[in-house]
Amino acid sequence: MELLNFKNDRYQKISKLLNSQKSRAAYIQAKLSVLVPAQIRALRIKSRNPVMPFQRDLARESETQQSRISMFETPGMANMTLETLSKVAGGLRCGVIVKFVPFSEMLRWENSFSPEHFDVFPRLDHDYGFLNPSAASIEDANVIESAQKQEDWQLDRLPPKQLGMMDGMSQDDEKLFSTAAVVGG
Amino acid sequence: MLNRKKVIPFRSGLEAERWRFYDCLEGRTNPIEKWYRSLSEDGQYTFDALLKVHCKANSPTEWNSSKMLQGECKPHGIWEWVFVDTGHRRQERMLGIFGDKRKKAILLIGCYHKQKRYTPSDCLKTAIKKAKEVRNGTAELQERQIPENF
Numbered sequence: 001m002e003l004l005n006f007k008n009d010r011y012q013k014i015s016k017l018l019n020s021q022k023s024r025a026a027y028i029q030a031k032l033s034v035l036v037p038a039q040i041r042a043l044r045i046k047s048r049n050p051v052m053p054f055q056r057d058l059a060r061e062s063e064t065q066q067s068r069i070s071m072f073e074t075p076g077m078a079n080m081t082l083e084t085l086s087k088v089a090g091g092l093r094c095g096v097i098v099k100f101v102p103f104s105e106m107l108r109w110e111n112s113f114s115p116e117h118f119d120v121f122p123r124l125d126h127d128y129g130f131l132n133p134s135a136a137s138i139e140d141a142n143v144i145e146s147a148q149k150q151e152d153w154q155l156d157r158l159p160p161k162q163l164g165m166m167d168g169m170s171q172d173d174e175k176l177f178s179t180a181a182v183v184g185g
Numbered sequence: 186m187l188n189r190k191k192v193i194p195f196r197s198g199l200e201a202e203r204w205r206f207y208d209c210l211e212g213r214t215n216p217i218e219k220w221y222r223s224l225s226e227d228g229q230y231t232f233d234a235l236l237k238v239h240c241k242a243n244s245p246t247e248w249n250s251s252k253m254l255q256g257e258c259k260p261h262g263i264w265e266w267v268f269v270d271t272g273h274r275r276q277e278r279m280l281g282i283f284g285d286k287r288k289k290a291i292l293l294i295g296c297y298h299k300q301k302r303y304t305p306s307d308c309l310k311t312a313i314k315k316a317k318e319v320r321n322g323t324a325e326l327q328e329r330q331i332p333e334n335f
Contacts, residue, residue, distance in 0.1 A: 010335055016226075023226060029271065030230030037249050038238050045247075074250040076231055076269030077276075110234070111333060116243040 017103075031110060033076040036085075041073045042118045043092045049125055062091030094120040204240040204288045206281075207326040209315050215327060220295030225272020232277070235268055236331050245283075245290075254280070258309055261316040263293070275299050280312040282319060291319050291326060 016023040044052045052058050055069040062069070064087060071078040072088060082098070089096045101109075122128070128135065208217035221229060239248050250267040253259070258280075266279040276298045282291050293315045296308040303309065318324035 010332065013335060026225075026227040026272070027230050030227055030234050033231055033269075033271070034234035034238055034249070041249055042247070074267055074269065075235055076227075076271050077250075077267075107334070110237065113238065114241040115238060115247040115249075116241070 028106075030076075031106060035110060035113060036080065037073045037075050037077075038113070038115050039118060040069075040088055040092070042115045043094065043120060044069075044073075046119045047092060047123070049093075049123065058088070058091050061093075062087050064088075064091075092120070093123040093125065201243070202288055204242065204290055206236060206240070206329045206331070207284065207289065207291045208329050209291055209293050209319060210325040210327055217292050217295055217329070224270050224277065227272035228268075228270030228277060231268055231270065232279075233332055233335070235266065236329070237333075239266075240331055254309075258313060261313050263309075263312050263316055267298075270297070273297075278303070278308075280308065282316050284319075291324075292329065293319075 013023075017027060040058075044055070044058045047058075050057065050061065052061065054066075055073065056066040059066040059069045064084075068078070068084075069088075072080060072084070078084070085096055085098075124130070208215050210216075221232060224232060235249075242248055245251065245264070248266065251264055252267075254263045254265055262282050263280055264282070266281070268277055269275070270277045277295065278298050279295050280293045282293060283289070284291050293312045294308050296303050296305060298304075305311075315324060319326075
C-alpha cells in the first residue's frame with residue numbers, strides 16, 4: 001500500500017513537471033540548491049593544497065567572508081550567481097561546467113553523486129593537462145595506444161555474438177557458435 | 186567466460202550501505218509527513234534531494250549544514266538539518282537522532298526557524314520527549330522512502 005502511494009505520488013509529480021514551467025523550475029532549483037553546496041563542502045574538506053578544514057579557509061582563498069561560505073554550503077540559503085560560483089571555484093582551484101542537459105541525465109548524475117567520493121582531481125596545481133598540454137598529450141596518446149592494444153587483444157578472444165557477427169545466423173548456428181566460443185575460451 | 190576465473194566484484198562507494206531514515210510517528214499520524222506536506226513545492230523537492238545526498242554519506246560529518254544541538258538537547262544527542270524553503274522563504278529545520286544501528290537515523294520533528302525562534306515554539310521539548318521514547322523503545326517508527334527515480 002505504501003509502495004502504491006509512493007508510485008502515485010511520483011506520477012502526480014511527473015504530471016506537474018510536464019504541465020507547469022514553475023514546477024520544472026522549482027525541481028531544477030531544488031536539485032541545484034542541494035548538490036552545489038554538497039559539492040563545495042566535499043571539495044573544501046578534501047582540498048590538500050591548501051588544506052581547508054574550516055569555512056574560513058575557503059573564505060580566505062575565495063576572497064570572501066566566512067559567513068558567505070556558510071551560506072553557500074547551506075542548501076537553498078544563498079542565491080548563487082555565476083560570479084560567486086566562479087569565485088568559489090577559483091578558491092577551490094578547480095573549474096566549473098554549467099551545462100544544459102536532459103532531466104534524465106540530471107537525475108542520473110544526482111543518483112551517482114556521493115559526498116564521500118566526490119572530488120576534483122587534479123586541482124590546478126597538478127593539472128598537467130592544463131599546465132603543460134603538449135607533454136600531457138604525449139602521455140595521453142601512449143595511454144590511448146596501450147588501451148587500444150588491450151581492446152584488440154580482448155576482441156580477438158570475444159565470442160562472435162558479442163562482436164555483432166551473428167546477425168544473419170539461424171538459432172542453431174548461434175548456439176553452436178556460442179558453445180564453441182565457451183569451449184575454446 | 187573469458188578466463189573462467191571467479192570474479193569477486195569490488196564494492197564501490199555507490200553500492201555501500203546507505204543511511205536509512207525513519208519517521209517518528211505519533212499514534213496513527215505521521216508528523217514528519219505532515220510537515221513535509223506543509224512545505225512549498227520547492228521545499229519538498231529540496232528535502233527529497235537532501236535525503237538523497239545524505240543517505241549516501243559515509244559519516245554524518247558529510248551531511249551538509251547539520252549540527253548537534255546544544256543546551257537542553259545536547260544530552261539526548263539531537264541534531265538538526267538546515268535548509269531553506271525558497272517557496273516560503275524560511276529556514277526549515279529537521280530535528281533527529283541517531284538510531285541503535287549503524288547508518289540509521291530517526292527524524293523526530295520538522296519545524297522552521299525565523300528570527301531566532303522555532304515554530305512550533307515547543308518543538309525542542311517535543312523532540313526531547315520523542316528522543317526519550319525512541320530510546321525506551323516505545324516510539325513507533327516508519328521508514329521514509331527515498332525517491333531514487335525522481
